[in-house]
Amino acid sequence: MRLSTRYAAMCMALALPIHAAAATAQTAAAFSPGDPRHARLYALERQAVALFDSDDYALSMSQKTRDAWARLHAAALKMKVAGRPHPLAGVALINLSSMDQIDGKNPDALARVNEGLSLLAPFADAYPVAWMQGLSIKGYVQAALGDVTGAADILAQASGYMDGYIARTPADKLDPSTHMLRSNIAFSHAQALTRLGRNDEAVDAQKASMDARITAAGPNSPDTIGSYYSYAQMLQRADRDGEAEKYARMAVDIATDHVDRKHPSYARALEALGLLLSRTGRRNESLDYLQRAIAIKRDTVGTGSLYFQFGLQNLGTVLLPLERYADAELLFMEAERGFRAIEGDNSPQSARALAFAASAALAEGRRDQGVERFNAALARVRAGSDEDRDIGQRVYPYLIPALIAAGQDEEARAAAAAFAAETRQLDNAPAIPLAQAAMLSAWTGPDRAALGGTARQLVGLLRDDASVHDDAELTEAQRAALDAILAVAGQTQDAALALDAMAILAGSRIAQANRLVAQRLVADPALAARVRSLQDRTKTLQAADSRLLKALATDSGVAAARTERAKVAATVDAERAAIARDYPRWVEAHGGERPDxxxxxxxxxxxxxxxxxxxxxxxxxxxxxxxxxxxxxxxxxxxxxxxxxxxxxxxxxxxxxxxxxxxxxxxxxxxxxxxxxxxxxxxxxxxxxxxxxxxxxxxxxxxxxxxxxxxxxxxxxxxxxxxxQPGFTVTKDRRERMAARDQFLGIGAPLTFAAVQTIDAPRGGARALSQLPPLPGSQAELRAVAHRFGMDRTTLLIGRDASEAALRDRDLSRYGVILFATHGLVSGEMEGVTEPALLLSPPAADAVGDDGLLTASEVAAMRIAADWVILSACNTVAGDNAAAPAYSGLAQAFRYAGAGSLLVSHWPVRDDASAFVTLETVKGAARGLPRAVALQRAMLRLIGSKRPNAAQPYIWAPFILMGR
Missing domain, CATH: 3.30.420 (Nucleotidyltransferase; domain 5)
Known part of the structure; x- marks a missing residue:
């Protein structure tokens, strides 16, 4: 028999978790799978296999194919071998279970595969490949229904059985389908391991899956492409982002060059790269890949498959951290309807999509609808499976605070008790849900004495969790946890607790804005090694936290767990303090400072x-x-x-x-x-x-x-x-006169990208930059400020001279005041802009290392002695976006470079007003006024002046003084 690759391809496409139960194989004596007396069964088998392996997907998954397997099953049941039904009865059921699983009918798949394995068990050694296929399907389905630990164990056994089978079978007797099954089993094993947090083992298992897939189908096969992006996902979960991106891009490149866009792997490769980019802070690129993937799926396979619904859900989860809740909610609800139509009213995936939509409704201020959806999601899963507790972990942290806020105390108390009970029963429960359950139980319980302590414990875990991820982005679940902590702080008026939680929120924004600045600092091998060591130790601390919380929840082994945790925590604290002492700029750029x-x-x-x-x-x-x-x-x-x-x-x-x-x-x-x-x-x-x-x-x-x-x-x-200021660092106002402060440098009015003719049409980021409008008033503004300073103390870089090359060739330490009059760009808001940046003139055709953007990481490498850096018309592109980190990246970059204060404007304003506020602020500070007071007086003086419309906020309000 030649096994179908259909199950293999869809297993990769869906990338769902796996689960299995053990089985004991006993071979019936004196049985030959080629016995001529069973020729009619073999003919029925060939008919079914031909249909199932058809290149026509609709035919392969049709009722006609199901009927063919059913005929084989019925005939084999009647044909006895040593008093038992012929093993092809089990083979037929295993293939039917594969079809059920692909269709999302997991309970049906589980029932059929259990019966099929039972029929095949006495003949497992005669049908080893079918036996392993059955174990693989069973593991896949059981993991989807919640038994992850059992899945990992049985799939490890199946992998070992397969390795032994391949080792003892001559190479010319192994057809590609056997290697494909080896790949499937290893893939399922990797998925189960990663769900258990055993990411390094998962990487090894997925590597084995990829290697087997290459052997089975070749390096450019659509099925092999799935292995590349699945391996990339595992590498990322193991914090090996550079390797992960290499394989994700390899999948997209091979798909583009060798695969028909109608094949599921084409869109899935785009989707996998999009998800990877989103998790490393490159949102704009991410959305482009994910939206392209959904469009291809809609055109090629339609909306009636799990494959399409997971694409909708994936895009929705990327929109959540961007706070685009309304857009995400529409996607989740469409996916919810799709999952339910495919899997039935009690579909666990539809419940998960509904829970995502519920969280979006809460974020949009619709509490009653959110609570209703959360309760419906819980009820739906409980009706389908008593063992699936994943949905509770998703629902309860949102539902319980919403019930408290709505005054539904009894309902909140019951939900908190259920959350605590379910979390205690999870294998290897992570520390954060354990701590959340403890805090929510204290919050809803009659004795709230422990509430402050449990909230502080949770905020500490969230801070540690943020510190081990280089992208520094908070998920909406983490923000919801911080929201609950802040609500507790408000009830108890615990300002220190509130400050801790707010520092995580602010620190995430700082770290996102400074991502590439921090990466440049970590280019120092000594620092990189220490940062990685700290992250590894922090993961060890998280595991110790989990064990302590589990011990407290079960009242077992508390003393030993507490001692172990204290020992690990002391090591982490010492290493964190040493890095902060030796590399304070990295700590600040990473948003890792904890305010006191x-x-x-x-x-x-x-x-x-x-x-x-x-x-x-x-x-x-x-x-x-x-x-x-x-x-x-x-x-x-x-x-x-x-x-x-x-x-x-x-x-x-x-x-x-x-x-x-x-x-x-x-x-x-x-x-x-x-x-x-x-x-x-x-x-x-x-x-x-x-x-x-x-x-x-x-x-x-x-x-x-x-x-x-x-x-x-x-x-x-x-x-x-x-x-x-972007964070909670407070520094005293510097008022001392700097030796170089009488010299003024003005940079601005750059040539637009659209105005510069190049041989090739602009592509990618250049095309996006070409859409930016010119700033016609910036040249007049620069000249107005220069006039007030005096031309003998002024240097102006205008038009073509406002370039990276001109800045790089100039000694910037000579200037006391530096003014940039140009567009300021926020990270991720435009293609090609991966960190905060100032727009300069497009580079010359032969320029090396110039792209027309002065990025935060490039600013941080400069040497600036200016008492003032002024960014005029800076926030004209996207600073009002809910997720934009505003000026924190540029502000800190100029601080790193040695600048004193940063004066910026939220939008471009009239030239005379900008020049007035700039000069009055600088002069007031020079007279000894605190800088904020100098800006305040300049703004009030402008409001009271005779200039046209000067009292209107549009004229005077955009100016802000940025601190650390």
Whole structure:
């Protein structure tokens, strides 16, 4: 018999988890699989195999094929061998179970494969390949239904059996289907191992699967392409991102060159590369590959397959970290309907898609709908399988806080008890869900004495988890956990706990913005080795945390687990402190600094206060630290509504007006009476905003409703001098005069990419850059500032001279003030822009190493002595995106390079206004004013001036002072 490769191809395409149960094979004596007395059975077998192996996918999976296998099964049952049904009865059922599994009918597949293996067991050595195929299918299906540990064990046995079979069988007796089955078993084994967190073993198993697939089908086969991208996925899970990208791109390249786009592997290769790119911070590239994959699937195989539904779900999960919840929700609901249509009303995959859609509804502020969907997802899985606890791990961390917020205390308590019980029963339960279960149990229980301790334990685990991932991006599940921690901090007024949670949110944004800066620093082999060692030790600590939490949950072995955890934690803390001492710039760029509440307060001057504005998951949290105390609150409106308000205010701004109601509503939501009381009489306010709030011009928030804009309107800038900073590091204002400060360098008004004629049409990132509009006012602005400085102290790089080459050839340490008047680009918002950057003129045709972008990592390598760096018209592309990290990357890069303060504008403004604010701020600071106060006075002076429309926020509000 020649085994079908259909199961193999679909197994790779779906990339689902696996599970198996053990079986004992006993060979019936004196049986020959070629006995001529059974010729009719062999003819029926050949008919079924021919249909199942057809190149016509619809035919191979048709009822006609099922009928052929059923005829073989019925005939073989009647034909007795040593008193038992002929083993081809079992072979037929195993192939029918393969069809069930491909169709997503996992319970049917499990029932058939169990019966088939039972019939085949006495003859396993006579049909070794069919026997192993059955074990592989059983393992696959059982893992899909939740028994991962058993799957790993049985698939390891199947792999060993297959290795022995291949070793003792002459090479000329092994056909490609045997090697294909070897590949399938190893693939299933790898999937089970990775679900158990045994990623290094999973890499080895997947490598064996790939090698067997190459032997079976050749290096350019569509089936082999699946092995390349599956191997890439395993490498990434083992934190081997560079190798992973190599194999993912290899899969796409081979698919493009050798595979018909109708083949499932073509789209799946695009999808796999897209997912890998998304997990390493390259969102724009990621979405392009994923959307192309879905379009190809829709055109080639249609929407009636699991293959298509997983594509929808994958794209949705990439949109979640971008906070594009509405877009993701549509995809999840389409996938939910598709999974249900294929797998039935109790489909576990439809339940998972529904749970994803529920989390999106919560994030969009629709709590009742989210709760309803979560409960429906739980009910759906429980009706289908009592053993599938994965859905509970997905649902409960969202559902329980939502029930608490809705006042449904009894329901929340019952859900918390179920979550804790199910988590305790998981094999190798990770530390984070164990800690979440403990915190939620304390939160809903009658005795809340343990609540603070469990919340601090969870925030520590989340911080450790973020530190072992180079992409530094938080999933929506992690943000939801931080949201719950912040809610607890608000209830208990635990400012230190709130600060810890907010530092993780802010640190993630900083690390994303500085990803390539940090990579450049880690190019130092000594630092790279220490960082990897720290990450490895942190993983060991996570495992120790998991064992301690499991011991606490089961009240067994607590003392030993606590001792072990303390020993590992001491090692990690010592290594982390040593790296922070020796490489402080890397720690800062990686967003890894953990602020101390006492030290932060001590760093504030007598008239200073700090306010953090942090969107978490469905809420926006406020932390005020002032001379009169601290206050942690959740803003009255939910996150989605407040983000929409920020967008409305930003989009409404024109030289003639703006949305006045939004300006006051945002003020009242952020500056609540309790927050204002904590800020006290401070005159300078340091604001730490993330997400959409990083694009909010706080100075223009209106303290009272606005009837008409006048020079006396009660803007927030009248109450506070404001400095914005990406994180919680507080440094004292530097006021000393620098020796080089009288020299001014202006760079801007670059040539546009569209205006430069090249031999080849722009491609990729160059094409995207060519769409950026010119900045006609930037040259006038530069000349206006230069005029005020004096031309004898000014250097201007304008037009073609505003290039990377011109900057590289210049001694930048000579200048005290440097002004960039050009576009500022945010990482991931445009093709080819992988980190924050300033747009310069396109490079000359023969330029080496120039691309027209001055990136954050390139800035960090410069040597700058400027007291001021000014970025004018910087945020004109995408800074108002909810996920954009605003200026943190560029700001810190200029700090690393040696600059003093950074003055930036949210949008391009009139030349005279920009020049006025720039010069007045620099001159005020030179006279000894604190820098934030110097900017405040410059803005107020502009508001009160006779310049046209000067009182309108569009003219004066975009300027912000950036701190660390």
């Amino acid at each position: 509440l006492g030290a932060l307060r001590a760093g504030l001057s007598a008239d200073e206060a700090l306010l953090a504005v942090m969107p978490a998951f469905d809420g926006v949290y406020l932390l005020a630290i002032g001379p009169d105390g601290t206050r942690i609150e959740r803003a009255p409106m939910d996150r989605a509504a407040l983000v929409a308000l920020v967008g409305r205010l930003r989009s409404s701004l024109t030289p003639a007006g703006f949305d006045q109601d939004s300006a006051h509503t945002l003020y009242s939501q952020i500056f609540t009476p309790a927050i204002l009381a904590a800020l006290g009489q401070a005159r300078t306010l340091r604001i730490v905003p993330t997400g959409a709030f990083a694009s909010l011009p706080f100075g223009m928030l209106a303290q009272r409703p606005i009837a008409a804009v006048t020079p006396r309107t009660a803007w927030l800038i009248r109450r506070f001098a404001i400095e914005v």
